[in-house]
Amino acid sequence: MDLSYSEEDLAFRDEVRSFLSEKLKPELAEKVRLGRGLTKEDMEYWHSALNSRGWLAQNWPKEFGGAEWNAVQRHIYEEEAARADAPRIVPFGLSMLAPVLQKFGSKEQNDYWLPRILSGEDWWCQGYSEPGAGSDLASLKTKAVREGDHYIVNGQKTWTTLGQHANMIFCLVRTDPSAKQQEGISFLLIDMDTPGVEVRPIILLDGTHEVNEVWFTDVKVPVENLVGEENKGWTYAKYLLTHERANIAGVGFSTAALSTVKRVAKAVNDNGKPLMQNPHFAARLAKVEMELMALSTFNMRMIAAAGAGGAPGLEASMLKIKGSEVRQELNDLTRRAIGPYAMPFASEALEGSNQPIPDPFDVGDATGEYFNNRKISIFGGSNEIQKNIIAKVTLGGRA
């Protein structure tokens, strides 16, 4: 057991810091810090900056052109990037699809798709959920029928994050309607420019457009776009979900949020004193900081175990639960701290509408972020579903 950074770790941290100070444009960091909506160009810029440095595919094995960082390196990057207000890496191609292709895809698929993920030529989105299939994902209905060398896809996906920017979607589709639910599902890559694909926006409660409905009407998909075997998609989907969960602890974000709350709580008046001296507020803040200190180590322990070949297991579920709770609590504290100034609607939808929104504590859209981040205990397998998984494995019985 050694909790300190080695010489190499420290050298790596310096490298990350100098990369960030060189490549992260102040305007972009400011947008991230204030929770303003990033444009597609903003996100593409950041991906390409990381890619030029060889740091975009942090968790891919070297053989696929990845950085293959160890646990400490990933932790260092996450912490430094969050501290510097760097945009998050859009996960769909890089840390969701890619691991599936690398484990289950053909050589041709890897050779073709992986470089396009790195170069930004393809923007991927995740087509799992449907209106009737959320937590019960295996009940999905979108169907793909084989006709010659194509599948014909019909159905609807929903909650598709950043689908408005994407040109590719990886989907779970039903290929065998007669099989048991989990056994008739396949994993299909669909070009969103194909006739019959339609994307419709969903506006979230904080006024943002980040999710969409995606409709498929007689969409022709070449059979080469099937990943792995037909009707084995559920296995791949579950594999992907463990990766989705592993990235969800959000320690970097929480660390950055903690320092924002502290800054604001020192500046804000409460009963004639700084809010930080309100014992009730201070106790809330201290409690979440204690959790975050432990979570950070929990997160590293998990990444280290995964790096050493241990598959992320129940701990991934636990990390997802704790990570979302800590982050949501910090979002709550920021909104709480700014008092009446939490009420103005600082949504991106209103940007440029020459109605400046007052922001005396320089926190940006803190309330919007609080409401928006209610999602993190809902998506990627809700916290209830994570608990069911943990309970089922440990106690047996039905989940």
Added chain:
Amino acid sequence: MNFNLTEERQMLSDTLRRFLADKYDTDRRNKILESDQGYSTEIWSGLAELGVIGALFSEGDGGFGGGGFDIAVVFEELGRAGVVEPVLDTAVLAGGLIAATGSSAQKELIESVIGGETQLAFAHGEPQSRYDLDNVQTVADTQDGAIALTGRKAVVMNAEAADHFVVSASEAGGISLFLVPADTDGLSIQGYPLISGGRAAEVTLDGVKLPETARMTEAGKALPVIEAVMARATVAQMAETLGAMETAVRITQEYLGTRQQFGRPLATFQALQHRMAEMLTEMQQARSALINAAGHLEADRNERERHISAAKGLFGRIGRLIGEESIQMHGGIAMTQEYELAHIAKRIIMADHRFGDEDWHLERFLALSAA
């Protein structure tokens, strides 16, 4: 002891509920939320015609109510329907201050407020004050019988629609109140929408000149009346929040009963059942705390404020619980702008940002209990 509403109050409650069920559905509300004005003139007149505004003033002031339970009954219904029209700001807060402390000339405004023709706003909070009632840096300067107000007021609800403002300012070592027509020179308004509906503004007072007749209280003596009217407004807002909680729980209950996952209704999962039970239990606590507060509005200052802080502190905690849990138990659907629950949950949670939040009232409750 009697926990039943009087017949008149029950009637008012029923009529208002029917009116809103008929006129204030999700589509209508979403249109109002998207509108530039932020509220509907038609709904406003409708509420006035029903006597909703009159019910918030005493007979002496031209109304037919004005008691704590009149306020509670009206606002519970407004909250139940997620109404964003500025009844609280016009009638309870600014209107309440005029009724409590205005000169007889100033009180003439009340008739048109009750009739729905006049809108008001109370410009009190400032960028530095957060929830503290006595933190007023706007100053009132009197020279040769003319008063000049200078300062900035923060997040003033209903400022753009208001025909008149009640403005607080520092003077004579205390706080004074003034009635200021919205079109007075030197008063400027920078408006914006609010995340839970309605609009507010930053109001700048740049040497706003007023005659002596604009004064509402003796110089520097307004704090007690501000506190008393704020107590009424807090009761109104808690009642509104309680109504909204009822709606949140009702929508969640219905949704859990119909939404199927894993081949059965969500309502059959015990993990969710217990949480529904908890929400219902906490809501009973909230209702009881509200009754305590409304029933002590006429009590001595300390007794009254202790009940206000006890209740508002509890509402902060319970509001967050019900707002967050009702979203969580719905899943993704509750995250969408146009779904009714999203609006209702935002109203419930954002209620903690007016008249003091949970921690602020906890601190205040301790101080009042020690006194």
